[in-house]
Amino acid sequence: MSVLLAISQMSPDVWQERLRTLLPGVEVVTLGEPFDRRSVHYAIAWRHPPRSLTGLPNLAAIFSPGAGVDHLLRDSDLPEVPIYRVVDADLAGRMSEYVVLHCLLHLRGLMRELGHQRLHRWMPDPLQPAAHDVRVGILGFGVLGQDAAHKLAHIGFDVAGWSRREKRVESFEVYAGNAQLSDFLARTDIVVSLLPLTSETRGILNKKLFAGLARDGRLGRPVLINAGRGGLQNEADILEALGDGTLGAASLDVFETEPLPAESPLWSHPSVIVTPHNAAMSDPDAIALCIASQIRAVEAGEIPPGLVNPTLGY
Ligand code: NDP
Ligand code: OXD
Numbered sequence: 001m002s003v004l005l006a007i008s009q010m011s012p013d014v015w016q017e018r019l020r021t022l023l024p025g026v027e028v029v030t031l032g033e034p035f036d037r038r039s040v041h042y043a044i045a046w047r048h049p050p051r052s053l054t055g056l057p058n059l060a061a062i063f064s065p066g067a068g069v070d071h072l073l074r075d076s077d078l079p080e081v082p083i084y085r086v087v088d089a090d091l092a093g094r095m096s097e098y099v100v101l102h103c104l105l106h107l108r109g110l111m112r113e114l115g116h117q118r119l120h121r122w123m124p125d126p127l128q129p130a131a132h133d134v135r136v137g138i139l140g141f142g143v144l145g146q147d148a149a150h151k152l153a154h155i156g157f158d159v160a161g162w163s164r165r166e167k168r169v170e171s172f173e174v175y176a177g178n179a180q181l182s183d184f185l186a187r188t189d190i191v192v193s194l195l196p197l198t199s200e201t202r203g204i205l206n207k208k209l210f211a212g213l214a215r216d217g218r219l220g221r222p223v224l225i226n227a228g229r230g231g232l233q234n235e236a237d238i239l240e241a242l243g244d245g246t247l248g249a250a251s252l253d254v255f256e257t258e259p260l261p262a263e264s265p266l267w268s269h270p271s272v273i274v275t276p277h278n279a280a281m282s283d284p285d286a287i288a289l290c291i292a293s294q295i296r297a298v299e300a301g302e303i304p305p306g307l308v309n310p311t312l313g314y
Contacts, residue, residue, distance in 0.1 A: 002027035002039045006048035018288035042295055047071045053079055061298050063291045065282050067091060069308050070197040070229060083308040084294050090286035092147035098227055098279035099148040099192055102251040103157060106190060106223045107134055111249060129218035131156035137188030140195035140228060141174055182212050189217030197229035198313030205233035210241040221248025227279035230255040242271050253279040
């Protein structure tokens with residue numbers, strides 16, 4: 001039995017080395033070498049080359065080394081086998097670091113202060129709001145959204161979530177579905193997007209959504225943080241909303257086109273922070289452990305965490 005690594009934008013070597021140690025007796029092959037296609041039972045795929053997962057007659061499951069699976073589901077030739085995504089504390093912790101960092105940065109007006117520093121201006125703000133004065137709303141209240149919510153709440157932020165289905169999450173108000181989106185937005189000063197990219201969520205971060213955010217918040221104007229996927233956002237609408245004051249600032253980790261083209265006005269906008277899709281990177285040490293345990297569970301006839309519903313797209 002072998003595991004095929006079909007990954008791009010990451011070096012396969014380190015993954016191959018980790019998986020060989022974690023799955024003794026299992027061959028771990030890469031696309032760059034000759035291998036027996038019949039022996040491949042599992043594939044680990046990240047932005048795999050077109051058709052690289054076809055012609056594997058014994059393929060039993062595909063694993064994404066990231067939390068998102070939009071990169072897999074856009075492959076019209078994807079074999080119809082179960083897909084598993086990463087559910088892992090290390091990845092969730094990294095995303096929460098990003099979300100907490102950016103919520104605090106906007107809370108404390110750090111972009112403004114860095115501007116003052118560049119001009120050698122000593123300009124203390126009037127009394128800044130405290131975390132408990134600011135309402136954070138997390139679009140996508142799944143594994144990553146809930147981890148970030150707990151950490152933000154620990155600092156004092158007033159946090160709520162929005163998910164597709166109604167659900168109870170202790171300590172948080174959870175709004176669900178389109179029917180409750182406007183109430184959720186109306187109580188939100190910082191909107192954090194941790195949604196997967198699906199046919200339902202594509203383009204959701206648009207001027208209509210921005211216009212629904214709270215206008216009475218202590219930050220003055222609402223703030224957008226998107227670390228989900230670039231396809232969720234309409235960048236022309238973000239720029240327009242920043243221009244007309246519908247939004248006060250944005251932290252963007254993901255973009256409609258990646259890498260973000262050099263000519264994008266987002267790069268130099270004074271109220272935008274651009275990061276290069278690295279809010280939560282997959283650490284081979286942690287994620288190889290996660291996938292090895294998913295493979296062992298599948299081999300034992302169990303369904304490990306992270307099973308994707310391809311119809312829903314996440
Ligand atoms: P989960 O599947 O655990 O959570 C997804 C959440 O989104 C769920 O709460 C789900 O609702 C909600 N959701 C999905 N569709 C809709 C919809 N139509 N309307 C309302 N809510 C919806 O995923 P994770 O938290 O693990 O990951 C989220 C995303 O973060 C990934 O898909 C990926 O795109 C992105 N990501 C980005 C990274 C980066 O570095 N920038 C790194 C890692 C992930 P419900 O609970 O009802 O199912
Ligand atoms: C992921 C990512 O989906 O890194 O995990 O974008």
